[in-house]
Amino acid sequence: xxxxxxxxxxxxxxxxxxxxxxxxxxxxxxxxxxxxxxxxxxxxxxxxxxxxxxxxxxxxxxxxxxxxxxxxxxxxxxxxxxxxxxxxxxxxxxxxxxxxxxxxxxxxxxxxxxxxxxxxxxxxxxxxxxxxxxxxxxxxxxxxxxxxxxxxxxxxxxxxxxxxxxxxxxxxxxxxxxxxxxxxxxxxxxxxxxxxxxxxxxxxxxxxxxxxxxxxxxxxxxxxxxxxxxxxxxxxxxxxxxxxxxxxxxxxxxxxxxxxxxxxxxxxxxxxxxxxxxxxxxxxxxxxxxxxxxxx
Amino acid sequence: xxxxxxxxxxxxxxxxxxxxxxxxxxxxxxxxxxxxxxxxxxxxxxxxxxxxxxxxxxxxxxxxxxxxxxxxxxxxxxxxxxxxxxxxxxxxxxxxxxxxxxxxxxxxxxxxxxxxxxxxxxxxxxxxxxxxxxxxxxxxxxxxxxxxxxxxxxxxxxxxxxxxxxxxxxxxxxxx
Numbered sequence: 364x365x366x367x368x369x370x371x372x373x374x375x376x377x378x379x380x381x382x383x384x385x386x387x388x389x390x391x392x393x394x395x396x397x398x399x400x401x402x403x404x405x406x407x408x409x410x411x412x413x414x415x416x417x418x419x420x421x422x423x424x425x426x427x428x429x430x431x432x433x434x435x436x437x438x439x440x441x442x443x444x445x446x447x448x449x450x451x452x453x454x455x456x457x458x459x460x461x462x463x464x465x466x467x468x469x470x471x472x473x474x475x476x477x478x479x480x481x482x483x484x485x486x487x488x489x490x491x492x493x494x495x496x497x498x499x500x501x502x503x504x505x506x507x508x509x510x511x512x513x514x515x516x517x518x519x520x521x522x523x524x525x526x527x528x529x530x531x532x533x534x535x536x537x538x539x540x541x542x543x544x545x546x547x548x549x550x551x552x553x554x555x556x557x558x559x560x561x562x563x564x565x566x567x568x569x570x571x572x573x574x575x576x577x578x579x580x581x582x583x584x585x586x587x588x589x590x591x592x593x594x595x596x597x598x599x600x601x602x603x604x605x606x607x608x609x610x611x612x613x614x615x616x617x618x619x620x621x622x623x624x625x626x627x628x629x630x631x632x633x634x635x636x637x638x639x640x641x642x643x644x645x646x647x648x649x650x651x652x653x654x655x656x657x658x659x
Numbered sequence: 660x661x662x663x664x665x666x667x668x669x670x671x672x673x674x675x676x677x678x679x680x681x682x683x684x685x686x687x688x689x690x691x692x693x694x695x696x697x698x699x700x701x702x703x704x705x706x707x708x709x710x711x712x713x714x715x716x717x718x719x720x721x722x723x724x725x726x727x728x729x730x731x732x733x734x735x736x737x738x739x740x741x742x743x744x745x746x747x748x749x750x751x752x753x754x755x756x757x758x759x760x761x762x763x764x765x766x767x768x769x770x771x772x773x774x775x776x777x778x779x780x781x782x783x784x785x786x787x788x789x790x791x792x793x794x795x796x797x798x799x800x801x802x803x804x805x806x807x808x809x810x811x812x813x814x815x816x817x818x819x820x821x822x823x824x825x826x827x828x829x830x831x832x833x834x835x
Contacts, residue, residue, distance in 0.1 A: 376672055377665065402758045409756060409789055416756075416786040418770075418778060431705055491763070492714040499711070506671065532660045534668045538675060545679045546714045552683070557719055565721040571815040573725055574762035583817035635760040 378537055379530040384647050386464070386512030389504070391644050393462025396474075396497060399638055400455065411485055412447035419484045439483040453477050461504075464514020471505045493638040496546065500539055500645070507535035536648050540610065543645050547606030554600045563592025566599075569634065579633040602626055610649050620646045677702065682712035727761070727811045727824060728753055728768045728832070730790055732803030740807045740834040751790050751806060761820065769810065769832075780833055783808055787835030808832040 409415040419439050442450060454477035460470035478498055486494045508531040510516045520527065554560035569575065570583040602622055609619040624643050631637045660668070681702040684691045691701040700709070731748035733740075757764040768786065770779055787806040795802040813827025 377660070377668060379660070406756075406758050409793070416782065416789045418782040418785070431707065435707075495711055495714055503671075503675075506668075532664070532668070534672065538672060541672075542675060542679070545683075549679070549683050549714065553686070553719075559718065559720045565718060568721045568723060568815060569718060571725070571817055571820070572762065573727065573765050573820060574760060575820065580817055580819055635762070 376534060376537060378533045378651070380533050380651060382508045382511040382531045382533065382536075383513065384650060385507060385509045385533070385536050386514060386517070388645065388648055389464065389467060389509040390462055390513060392500065392641070393458055395641055395644055396501075397455065397458050397462065399497075399641075400458070403451070404455075407447050407451050408444050411442075411451060411481065412444045413441040414444050417441045417484060435479075435483055439480050441484060442480075450477050450480055454481065464510040464516050467510035467514060467516070468505055468507070471501050471509075475502050475505065491638070492546075493636075493641055496542075496641060499542055500641075503535050503538050503542070508532065509535075533651070536651075539645055540649050543642060544607040544610050546642075547603045547610075551600050551603030551606070554596075554603065560596060560600070563589050563594075563596050566592045566595050574634045574636065576633055576635050582633065599626070610646075616649055620649075678704070678708055678712045682709050682714075685709060686713050723815050724812050724827070725815050725820065725824075726765060726769065727813075727821070728765065728808060729811065730787060730806055730808045732791065732794060733805045733807065734801065734803055736804040737807075737834075740805070740831060742831050743829045744807070744809060748807070749794075749803060751794055751803075753786070753790060753808070756786070756790060756793070768808070783833035784835040787833060791835065805834060807834045 403410070411417070419436070419441060441447075454474055457470040457473040457477065461467050461474060475498060478501070482494065482498065511527065511531055517527065559565050567583065567589065570579045575583075602619075605619070606623075609615050612619075620643070623646065627640055627643050630639055681700060681704045684702070685700040693699065694701055695703055698704075699706075729744070730751040730753035731744045732751050733748055753768065754761060754764050757767055759767070768783070770782065787808055791803055791806040794806075808831075810830040810832050811824050811827055812830070813824050816822040
């Protein structure tokens, strides 16, 4: 009985198998991050350097610093214009290497290090959840075999006639899935307990707020009864609360994923939050088939 | 997988689980009490990692009012900046200095998370210096002497984001 439980836990948390889904995810996640971060290129001097409007989170006159914060304060003090461009393009370069699958794990680590600089000098302003998720996913990928399929590394290995391993440890893939499911679940629980989410008004007023798109304002002008927004609210909470088991359920996961794509696309179209499309990008990691060859 | 790698993997899995549980338990207003003396939350954790894993509280409030910002340039140096923009001031289109949607830019201009700190005023002055410098580069024939940031609070309207923006409250934020 106990050995069966241990085996089940081991199979769930420490699975082994085909790294191709992880390889595909590496490419699309890398492209997503390049697009997401490239728009800052014209603003590096104004927003990320000592010559611009900077405000690092760790500054002695903002908050008293403990040893951990002091370490990050030294690491993230505003750089000169040249250094700011250097750090930024190192981050983008790391993303290119990561996407192509050249020293991908080192590139993921390099991205995390440079992103931390940008986070504490700039991204923390908006406390954007998608940027936090991106950092967590990339930190997990440092330990993953994401460059063992659909990568320059695997192409070179095939050219040299070296066969791939029969299977790879995929605990990192499972860990990303668990983190995504935890975020959905947390968002659902938060909405149930939050006073703001006890009626459709939160959705209706969001349609006319500073994130909203023209489509959003058009929807607000249709004069729908507040009951429709209540139903939308219930659907959002149901969707988020069910994620943690539906995403792992082989029978219903694809159906849930279609709902997830519709949910995130409507967020993007109505609220201009395209960056949250990083969540649907991870759905492929929940789909894991059996190893059917090692020609990747 | 070797034994050592397995131990490392289990450690990272447990760490991620721990950080998620701690972050969730401290942001849901469930009044969890600290398990250990000296801790500020259910589990001992650094606020940085707690903040990193605090991902779910998007749209945690709603309002029937919008908040926005406008920066104006003055061709003359004003001893006391006016409490409201005047007709002879130049709109500096402050949002064009941020590569984001309006909601995100508003957070960067008003920084609701640190509004009580004097750092906000210093940061807003830096923004105004930057905007003034960039404007004067583009218009050397008529440079502005001063840039002033105003906050606007107005009733939301389905007709558009800035509909009746000028009919709400206008607050002088900073001058630089």
